[in-house]
Amino acid sequence: DADVTQTPRNRITKTGKRIMLECSQTKGHDRMYWYRQDPGLGLRLIYYSFDVKDINKGEISDGYSVSRQAQAKFSLSLESAIPNQTALYFCATKQAGGSGELFFGEGSRLTVL
Amino acid sequence: QQQVKQSPQSLIVQKGGISIINCAYENTAFDYFPWYQQFPGKGPALLIAIRPDVSEKKEGRFTISFNKSAKQFSLHIMDSQPGDSATYFCAAIRSSNTGKLIFGQGTTLQVKP
Numbered sequence: 001d002a003d004v005t006q007t008p009r010n011r012i013t014k015t016g017k018r019i020m021l022e023c024s025q026t027k028g029h030d031r032m033y034w035y036r037q038d039p040g041l042g043l044r045l046i047y048y049s050f051d052v053k054d055i056n057k058g059e060i061s062d063g064y065s066v067s068r069q070a071q072a073k074f075s076l077s078l079e080s081a082i083p084n085q086t087a088l089y090f091c092a093t094k095q096a097g098g099s100g101e102l103f104f105g106e107g108s109r110l111t112v113l
Numbered sequence: 114q115q116q117v118k119q120s121p122q123s124l125i126v127q128k129g130g131i132s133i134i135n136c137a138y139e140n141t142a143f144d145y146f147p148w149y150q151q152f153p154g155k156g157p158a159l160l161i162a163i164r165p166d167v168s169e170k171k172e173g174r175f176t177i178s179f180n181k182s183a184k185q186f187s188l189h190i191m192d193s194q195p196g197d198s199a200t201y202f203c204a205a206i207r208s209s210n211t212g213k214l215i216f217g218q219g220t221t222l223q224v225k226p
Contacts, residue, residue: 004156035216040122042202043157043216058213090156100145100206102214104156 003027004105006091012111019078021108023091031094032074033102034058034066036087043090049074050096081112117205119217126224132190134220136203139184143205147214148177148188151200160201161188193224 004025013019023032034046045058047066055066063085065077078085088109092102119136126132136146147162163170163177163186170177176189190197203217 040218042119042218045213048213092156100147100208100214101159101162102149102157104158106154106156 002106004091004093004103006089006105006108008108009106010109012113013081014113015080015082017081017112019081019110021076021089021091021110023074023076023105025072025074025091025093025103027093027095027103028071029093029103030071030096032068033092033094034064034074034076035090035092035104036060037090037107038087046076046089078110078112081110083112086110086112117203117215117217119203119220121220122218123221124223126193126222128193128195128224128226130193130224132193132197132222132224133187134201134203134222135185135187136205136217137183137185138205138215140205140207141184142207143215145206145208146177146179146186147204147206148175149202149204149216151202151219153199157200157202190222193222195224195226198222198224 007022033048035043044060049055049068052068067075088107091105117138148160149157150160151157161172161175165181174191179186201220204214206214
């Protein structure tokens with residue numbers, strides 16, 4: 001089983017719908033991140049969390065919200081999806097301290113029509 | 114100051130050739146520079162990383178060259194193979210900060226047989 005699991009892997013939805021992307025990890029890492037990948041723009045940070053009680057905005061948090069339900073679970077929500085949120089979304093984890101290496105899930109491809 | 118600029122956006126190399134991807138940064142507080150490799154349908158995974166106290170790091174066919182004064186670093190893939198075909202991201206982080214990795218725009222490498 002993957003250390004960082006994202007669900008769903010693919011989702012097509014309509015403008016205005018609420019969407020939740022879920023992430024769970026078995027690595028025991030404290031830090032969890034949500035990134036968005038768009039062609040030509042690389043990976044951009046949406047939100048990050050250092051523990052269950054610590055949630056922080058990244059560089060592109062508008063239109064998104066997150067919930068850290070447990071150390072191992074971090075979900076990303078789009079309250080009212082719009083077409084320019086069509087992208088590939090990645091969850092990642094990192095051990096506090098250490099080298100800075102992020103461990104990524106396999107991604108969730110979201111299409112908003 | 115938080116940007117990492119990566120070029121080229123795409124690269125085609127013949128098998129056995131050298132692939133070179135370049136990155137530039139502005140923030141001199143960055144102190145860890147990793148490269149991530151991403152295969153289609155997968156999340157990025159750490160390939161190789163360098164700290165600014167060395168000018169070069171080599172791991173097998175992969176080498177990072179680091180020029181602190183120019184604020185540039187590059188990835189060299191020697192004897193490129195079709196299995197190296199992937200998207201490559203450079204990144205930078207200020208380790209003493211929040212652990213937020215700043216990614217470049219990505220380079221799609223195709224190695225032709």
